[in-house]
Amino acid sequence: MTNALPLIGTLALTGCVAVVPVVVPAPGDAAYVITREGTALSVRRTAAAFTYSDGAEARRAADRYCGGKVNSSPADNYQDGAWIYPRGCA
Template sequence: MQAALPMTLGTLALAACAMPGDTTASIGPRHAPEGYGVVAGQGGLVVTRLATPFGYADGAEAKRAANAYCRGAGVASGPEDNFQAAAWIFTGGCA
């Protein structure tokens, strides 16, 4: 009976790392960095700046915000990324 307790706790700990949802294993749910809005959807990541809207020339800043949102994985940036209506859209989402 005593040997079963450590196995049970280990199983619970592993199960917590594999919970479904918008998470990266063991680091919890993703949140937009302060000052930015990030929406993950079918079209990828839509990144906006809350104070002053992004301009076309702000792609590097938007990518940094997307990388912060994606944490260790980073954003899957590519030639399909685009700028629309004061938002940068990263069609690949998080890597």
């Protein structure tokens, strides 16, 4: 039994997390899939993929997911139809 304790601590320190997508409904027809990996959030639109110019819409979806505010920073980025917020929720 004592041999299992170091393994549990090791797993906790390695940052093993499950990536679970969450669908966030929005007013109107738009819906978003938000994936959280560690603290980072990835926001995708279900209808048509986001473009670089859709950052404000993605930010509003992330704010709703966070229940207030996403922790925005200069590290936020657009990648393959999704907006990524590395610092997650505020």
